[in-house]
Amino acid sequence: xxxxxxxxxxxxxxxxxxxxxxxxxxxxxxxxxxxxxxxxxxxxxxxxxxxxxxxxxxxxxxxxxxxxxxxxxxxxxxxxxxxxxxxxxxxxxxxxxxxxxxxxxxxxxxxxxxxxxxxxxxxxxxxxxxxxxxxxxxxxxxxxxxxxxxxxxxxxxxxxxxxxxxxxxxxxxxxxxxxxxxxxxxxxxxxxxxxxxxxxxxxxxxxxxxxxxxxxxxxxxxxxxxxxxxxxxxxxxxxxxxxxxxxxxxxxxxxxxxxxxxxxxxxxxxxxxxxxxxxxxxxxxxxxxxxxxxxxxxxxxxxxxxxxxxxxxxxxxxxxxxxxxxxxxxxxxxxxxxxxxxxxxxxxxxxxxxxxxxxxxxxxxxxxxxxxxxxxxxxxxxxxxxxxxxxxxxxxxxxxxxxxxxxxxxxxxxxxxxxxxxxxxxxxxxxxxxxxxxxxxxxxxxxxxxxxxxxxxxxxxxxxxxxxxxxxxxxxxxxxxxxxxxxxxxxxxxxxxxxxxxxxxxxxxxxxxxxxxxxxxxxxxxxxxxxxxxxxxxxxxxxxxxxxxxxxxxxxxxxxxxxxxxxxxxxxxxxxxxxxxxx
Numbered sequence: 001x002x003x004x005x006x007x008x009x010x011x012x013x014x015x016x017x018x019x020x021x022x023x024x025x026x027x028x029x030x031x032x033x034x035x036x037x038x039x040x041x042x043x044x045x046x047x048x049x050x051x052x053x054x055x056x057x058x059x060x061x062x063x064x065x066x067x068x069x070x071x072x073x074x075x076x077x078x079x080x081x082x083x084x085x086x087x088x089x090x091x092x093x094x095x096x097x098x099x100x101x102x103x104x105x106x107x108x109x110x111x112x113x114x115x116x117x118x119x120x121x122x123x124x125x126x127x128x129x130x131x132x133x134x135x136x137x138x139x140x141x142x143x144x145x146x147x148x149x150x151x152x153x154x155x156x157x158x159x160x161x162x163x164x165x166x167x168x169x170x171x172x173x174x175x176x177x178x179x180x181x182x183x184x185x186x187x188x189x190x191x192x193x194x195x196x197x198x199x200x201x202x203x204x205x206x207x208x209x210x211x212x213x214x215x216x217x218x219x220x221x222x223x224x225x226x227x228x229x230x231x232x233x234x235x236x237x238x239x240x241x242x243x244x245x246x247x248x249x250x251x252x253x254x255x256x257x258x259x260x261x262x263x264x265x266x267x268x269x270x271x272x273x274x275x276x277x278x279x280x281x282x283x284x285x286x287x288x289x290x291x292x293x294x295x296x297x298x299x300x301x302x303x304x305x306x307x308x309x310x311x312x313x314x315x316x317x318x319x320x321x322x323x324x325x326x327x328x329x330x331x332x333x334x335x336x337x338x339x340x341x342x343x344x345x346x347x348x349x350x351x352x353x354x355x356x357x358x359x360x361x362x363x364x365x366x367x368x369x370x371x372x373x374x375x376x377x378x379x380x381x382x383x384x385x386x387x388x389x390x391x392x393x394x395x396x397x398x399x400x401x402x403x404x405x406x407x408x409x410x411x412x413x414x415x416x417x418x419x420x421x422x423x424x425x426x427x428x429x430x431x432x433x434x435x436x437x438x439x440x441x442x443x444x445x446x447x448x449x450x451x452x453x454x455x456x457x458x459x460x461x462x463x464x465x466x467x468x469x470x471x472x473x474x475x476x477x478x479x480x481x482x483x484x485x486x487x488x489x490x491x492x493x494x495x496x497x498x499x500x501x502x503x504x505x506x507x508x509x510x511x512x513x514x515x516x517x518x519x520x521x522x523x524x525x526x527x528x529x530x531x532x533x534x535x536x537x538x539x540x541x542x543x544x545x546x547x548x549x550x551x552x553x554x555x556x557x558x559x560x561x562x563x564x565x566x567x568x569x570x571x572x573x574x575x576x577x578x579x580x581x582x583x
Contacts, residue, residue: 044083052085072181080187084290091197133393133401140342152204183259193263196339205253206346261370266395268333269320358424400469413458414493452503459510471521478524486527
């Protein structure tokens, strides 16, 4: 039932061997066609143009959304977009439903003092993007995107949801579900990933509120105030009741971002290469991109020697441009980078929110794992944590600059009970059928009380995260911020995983690997001493734990002779000839 996002098929042809064209990182062969020559450009088919016009018509909008849901969810055909008109119409509808009036960022006007001296440059902008690894997890790169995120937070707030039409949120759910279905087809990935409004829409949905208790309290206050005023509005009452129910926008939005993960470019290098040299004349040459006229600008020869100069600096294997300035990259990719860099504060907001449901946390950790895997490509050597003014920080540098509050949340995932007040979803056994309780629960052991899904996903994130910047990340993870006390919650959670028999088969192996990464940092010596007695006791019962303890964490040094060489053979002979006094 799962349509692989790595498959790209041409719907106009019959059955054929499926290729990996939809996920190819290298551009197809360069077309010799000029950019402005529309005669050989792929024209959007009539069906997509009709669907886009129906979406723009309020009277036919619901019918068009239902038709798109049915078409995109079909497992028999892979619906591939032939243009960006459908995506643009869906994005416009979502912005209209959220009451967002997009205004371009304003620029500073020239300010002159009494002596007619210029205080600011007329061309400088207060909304100039700031791409910094130190602030990436805190705020979006521009003030415009910060207003965008705040607007979505308020739009998903309980008070706003009480006064809105429930049909608006249901329609927004349908739009995000359609985008998720589109992302299962490889031919749509580049079209969606290179559309800033679609990426911004998916990131905005990550701010969905998941507070049932808070929603219930706000709704009760709404009805109490309405009764005091003698207000009897049936539509508002239905909207208030709908505010109590959680809408499932966050999960679908993050799943779509996971599918787009291999094409998300945080450095701007890949999209710059595509903007300059990716020019598919037909669908057979590669996946389509939005706004065709803005891609392949240096292909047709219109740039003369400048296009040749850029072509020599294109690495077709890595899709990066060498010896190009930051200003040149931003001139082509600024709108895209502003949208994609806003994913970090949204992800931090979701992971650190203690009221996030279990399913949302699972998908959120999967999205973080996708970003870490993206940063591990070509991982070589250490990394400089200082940002350079003339460069855009890499995603690896952003991830290793993760705030301590996010690291602590990832540590918490290693030991979350299945049930009870400390679990992410508390089920009252007096009023609910608890289906996650087994007979092992009566024994009260570790394997019967732990949420293994969250634990295993936490290990999948922490192990490669430490490898991005070892051993500095190991010191940050194993010790508190002040550097004087170990994170006892982390060490206590890792010890029982070494001998766990529930969850994935490789959970104990991942825990051992995490121990080895932590042991590479000398700052974690207090933490290793904290769990030393327990690990030594476990090593006497499990050979894998013994290998970890005596070869990696607490290695035993062999005695050396006068020449500095180990006398293993002499020791073996001594042990063989030794006689013991049995008294």
